[in-house]
Amino acid sequence: MISDEALMMKVRSGDTGKMSLLFERFNIPIYNFFLKFIGDKEISQDLTQNVFYRILKYNHSFKEGASFKTWIYQIARNVRIDHYKKYKIYSSSLNTDNINEINLTENHDPIEKSEEILLIQKALRKMPEDKKEIIVLSQFQELRYKEIAEILNITENTARVKVHRAIKELSVLYKMLV
Amino acid sequence: MEKKDFKPYLIEYLKDELDEETKKEIQSKLKVDLELQEELNEMQVVFGELNKVSIQKPDMQLKENFQKMMEENTAQAPGLFSSSISNIQNWINNFQVTISFKQMAYAAVLLLVGFFIGYNQNTGTIISGEKNQELSMEIEELRKNMMLTLLEQPSASERIKAVNISYDLEDADPKVIEALFFTLNNDKNSNVRLAALEALTRYSFNKKIRNGLTESLRHQNKPLIQIALIDVLTEMHDKSLKKEFNDLLQQGELDSDVKEKINESLEILM
Numbered sequence: 001m002i003s004d005e006a007l008m009m010k011v012r013s014g015d016t017g018k019m020s021l022l023f024e025r026f027n028i029p030i031y032n033f034f035l036k037f038i039g040d041k042e043i044s045q046d047l048t049q050n051v052f053y054r055i056l057k058y059n060h061s062f063k064e065g066a067s068f069k070t071w072i073y074q075i076a077r078n079v080r081i082d083h084y085k086k087y088k089i090y091s092s093s094l095n096t097d098n099i100n101e102i103n104l105t106e107n108h109d110p111i112e113k114s115e116e117i118l119l120i121q122k123a124l125r126k127m128p129e130d131k132k133e134i135i136v137l138s139q140f141q142e143l144r145y146k147e148i149a150e151i152l153n154i155t156e157n158t159a160r161v162k163v164h165r166a167i168k169e170l171s172v173l174y175k176m177l178v
Numbered sequence: 179m180e181k182k183d184f185k186p187y188l189i190e191y192l193k194d195e196l197d198e199e200t201k202k203e204i205q206s207k208l209k210v211d212l213e214l215q216e217e218l219n220e221m222q223v224v225f226g227e228l229n230k231v232s233i234q235k236p237d238m239q240l241k242e243n244f245q246k247m248m249e250e251n252t253a254q255a256p257g258l259f260s261s262s263i264s265n266i267q268n269w270i271n272n273f274q275v276t277i278s279f280k281q282m283a284y285a286a287v288l289l290l291v292g293f294f295i296g297y298n299q300n301t302g303t304i305i306s307g308e309k310n311q312e313l314s315m316e317i318e319e320l321r322k323n324m325m326l327t328l329l330e331q332p333s334a335s336e337r338i339k340a341v342n343i344s345y346d347l348e349d350a351d352p353k354v355i356e357a358l359f360f361t362l363n364n365d366k367n368s369n370v371r372l373a374a375l376e377a378l379t380r381y382s383f384n385k386k387i388r389n390g391l392t393e394s395l396r397h398q399n400k401p402l403i404q405i406a407l408i409d410v411l412t413e414m415h416d417k418s419l420k421k422e423f424n425d426l427l428q429q430g431e432l433d434s435d436v437k438e439k440i441n442e443s444l445e446i447l448m
Binding site: 016017019020023027028029031032035040041042043044045046047048049052053056083086114116117119120121135138139140144145157160161163164167168170171174 | 186224
């Protein structure tokens with residue numbers, strides 16, 4: 001199977017048709033990356049589309065030898081940050097705590113409506129953004145510490161410690177809700 | 179192994195991602211270290227719950243939009259990215275993908291208006307107060323039209339952007355208010371509805387708008403919106419709301435969180 005990096009290099013050299021393969025491989029994880037933060041299907045889809053749009057637009061900034069996976073998550077992080085900045089008035093003035101909880105029940109499949117799962121998601125949404133991000137990357141996106149370290153521009157060991165602390169904090173919040 | 183604190187390695191231990199040596203060291207440490215055992219049990223519970231959260235699949239719409247983007251990209255810019263000139267073409271083409279002709283026309287008019295204002299200032303021409311007012315009105319009108327156009331976009335984030343434009347408008351224009359109410363009552367996306375509610379709250383000093391919000395509460399069926407509306411209405415401290423809230427409480431299939439919120443609000447309104 002041709003590697004993600006080789007596909008991206010082809011896109012970079014003008015064979016933009018190879019974008020479809022990269023889309024097939026990454027659209028679901030990237031969509032879930034946004035969904036875990038925002039809790040809104042439609043907006044998560046818009047942001048996912050934006051990630052692929054940026055890949056196409058800024059393909060020349062992909063460096064030979066770099067990891068595509070790391071690069072796409074860096075783009076996704078930027079898209080998410082830009083989204084928050086753009087809708088600052090909207091997001092800061094609403095009671096997002098309530099919104100997120102209820103959105104969860106609206107957006108998720110019935111199988112995910114068991115009480116424990118809702119509680120862990122509720123606990124996750126109560127966490128500060130940076131800690132939530134590290135859990136999303138390590139647990140839901142199944143990225144290795146090395147990859148997380150590259151995405152967040154930290155050392156591998158710092159990533160390991162940060163994930164541990166975040167999970168610990170999540171555990172405390174979860175216990176409070178149970 | 180130099181590392182003394184094994185705790186940060188527990189997640190990798192649970193995922194079975196450690197090398198044999200570290201794994202064995204943790205296993206032997208676990209036999210004697212109660213604190214580490216406790217930490218492992220704690221991690222196991224959270225880790226287990228996190229693993230149950232399933233991965234969601236996006237709608238087909240995402241793939242369709244992606245394909246559309248690719249088709250437009252291929253059709254509009256053959257030989258893309260091969261030279262700096264084609265890069266500029268690509269930028270223009272991509273710009274066209276996201277900005278409709280109507281929006282571009284508004285942008286062009288705004289640019290012209292800005293140009294004339296700047297020109298007149300630079301040449302020292304004094305624009306009469308009347309002309310200034312006329313220009314402000316034109317800009318206001320353009321903003322309104324832009325907002326109304328964006329509200330019809332299929333993308334939820336574009337519709338939220340439209341709602342946010344209403345914050346730049348000075349007056350409570352009937353068309354804008356009507357569009358915001360339409361969005362609040364009919365938009366399929368809860369976050370867009372909430373954004374519309376937030377925008378309407380600015381005009382809640384107006385009795386008609388207060389009545390509109392009360393009316394909207396009767397039609398909303400999503401607990402998320404109902405709770406947000408109840409919060410907004412309660413802040414108005416209008417005693418007549420007590421009847422509305424009591425009527426709502428009589429509804430058979432009312433969400434328990436909404437009931438709780440109404441009871442809290444009724445206490446405030448007492």
